[in-house]
Amino acid sequence: MGATVAGCSSVGAGVGVGVPVGPFSVGVGLGSGGLSAGVGTGVGPLGVGVGVNQRGQVLGTAGVGAATGVGGASVGVGVGTSTVLHDPNRAQVAPSQEIPAAEPGAVQWRDASGQTVPACRAEGRC
Secondary structure (H helix, E strand, C coil): CCCCCCCCCCCCCEEEEEEEECCEEEEEEEECCEEEEEEEEEECCEEEEEEEECCCCEEEEEEEEEEEEECCEEEEEEEEEEEEEECCCCCCCCCCCCCCCCCCCCCCEECCCCCEECHHHHCCCC
């Protein structure tokens, strides 16, 4: 899991140790993105997980890989991708407290954070 929780939109490598707990694996890893901890599960070569890195970012991961037994350990390799689900350092946009009155029958456009957007921008005219 350490390699898959390395970071968002980056290529990285790392090593990790996971402990099976029922259908899940709880692990810690060290990679190019720093220290991480997480939990994952998989079926066959496919796996998914959620982890937290040393910057406090919560990452969702998905990947495919293969492993084999070496002595008493399982050693594997895989490729995957991750996306930041929560970043405590990203500035939060406060929703607009002032909501202008819309004309009757008029469409009022808003962006993902609830801020009003001029109609010309929403329609690509300005």
